[in-house]
Amino acid sequence: MLPKLKAALDKLLGSLLGSAGGKAGSQAAPVVEYKGYRIIPAPTRAGDQFQTAGAIEKDTPDGVKRHDFIRADTYASWDDAVAFTTFKAKQVIDQQGDRIFK
DSSP, rough: HHHHHHHHHHHHHHHHTTTTTTSSSOOOOOOOOEEEEHHHHOOETTTOOOEEEEEEEETTTTTEEEEOOOOEEESSSHHHHHHHHHHHHHHHHHHHGGHHHH
């Protein structure tokens, strides 16, 4: 189980840094501002599909807080995966707020 989790995190971090996933040509999705948070969609390739993944950031007095996430949902198009990643991040923010950083 731990090796699978590590592989998933490595894949997510790689895509956030621009080395994997994304659209053909490595085009980055736009950052979305929402309720004082930054949503950074970063869908990753999962075979011929794109998997929901991204990060939520917030500026705090202690510095930038960041929560990376990846979900099992996959989509045929990169644009659909970006849209769902943004939707899912907004849902997490609405439900958990700053608790995501603990």
